[in-house]
Amino acid sequence: MTFGNLLKLEVGKVFKNIYMYILLLLAMVFGSGIIISINLYNGPFDSKNVIGVYATLSLLFLIIICVKNVLIDFHYKTYYFYFTTAKKRIHYFFVRLIMNGIVAVLFAGGGAILLIINQIVNHQIFELENIFLLIAEYTIFTTFFTCIFLFATLFYRNVINLLILFMAIYLILPSMFGILLRIPNLPAWIEKGIKIIPFYSVPTYVPTVDLSILQIVTALLFIVLMSFYIVYKLPKVDY
Numbered sequence: 001m002t003f004g005n006l007l008k009l010e011v012g013k014v015f016k017n018i019y020m021y022i023l024l025l026l027a028m029v030f031g032s033g034i035i036i037s038i039n040l041y042n043g044p045f046d047s048k049n050v051i052g053v054y055a056t057l058s059l060l061f062l063i064i065i066c067v068k069n070v071l072i073d074f075h076y077k078t079y080y081f082y083f084t085t086a087k088k089r090i091h092y093f094f095v096r097l098i099m100n101g102i103v104a105v106l107f108a109g110g111g112a113i114l115l116i117i118n119q120i121v122n123h124q125i126f127e128l129e130n131i132f133l134l135i136a137e138y139t140i141f142t143t144f145f146t147c148i149f150l151f152a153t154l155f156y157r158n159v160i161n162l163l164i165l166f167m168a169i170y171l172i173l174p175s176m177f178g179i180l181l182r183i184p185n186l187p188a189w190i191e192k193g194i195k196i197i198p199f200y201s202v203p204t205y206v207p208t209v210d211l212s213i214l215q216i217v218t219a220l221l222f223i224v225l226m227s228f229y230i231v232y233k234l235p236k237v238d239y
Contacts, residue, residue: 001088003091011098013099023061024061028054028110030053031058032054032114035118039121050118051134051209052207054114055111055207056207061107062100062142063166067166067167071153079092079239086235089234093150093230100146101139105139108134108138112131115130130209140211140223141203144202144223145169145170145202147222147223148166148226154234157239169199174204177194181194196218198219
């Protein structure tokens with residue numbers, strides 16, 4: 001199977017996944033509560049809070065979808081079909097990145113729709129730049145975690161344990177870094193270092209679309225290095 005055929009097959013699965021649309025709709029329904037609150041109670045006034053609830057839910061759902069897209073082939077042992085040659089293994093990696101990137105754009109679109117609805121209902125104007133940042137940071141989010149998840153499968157392939165590990169990386173690890181940041185008299189260089197570590201910055205600042213340029217560059221550099229290593233290592237792993 002060529003790269004194009006594999007990409008067409010897997011992207012088709014993305015758009016045919018009814019559960020993805022249900023999760024997207026669910027995040028938008030709960031996220032729209034902020035718009036109602038602004039309309040009825042004149043608050044919150046910070047425009048970043050408009051998609052706060054939506055972002056929290058949508059990013060959690062994105063993690064679930066990314067995990068599913070990575071682990072499903074290991075659960076059903078269908079990766080043998082894709083891993084027949086070194087070239088096909090590399091194709092598989094990039095197709096997974098593109099698949100999850102497309103899902104990220106769809107969920108970013110949900111946030112954009114909420115911003116548009118909020119502008120119509122509550123007359124709070126948002127800049128078009130916010131939409132591009134939303135798409136960019138959601139894409140960085142899914143690409144980063146997809147690389148982490150695929151990296152882990154190079155060394156370990158027990159699906160249940162990997163599922164627990166992946167959720168811990170997203171839900172627990174950032175909180176652990178947050179606890180370190182609350183240590184009194186923490187040296188400034190350690191604080192700055194923690195805040196640019198992608199394991200902390202990506203899950204912490206993407207929900208508010210507030211990644212700094214340094215955090216974005218660091219995350220992208222991490223993704224590139226991780227991708228190079230996966231492309232190098234994946235063909236050599238004995239599955």
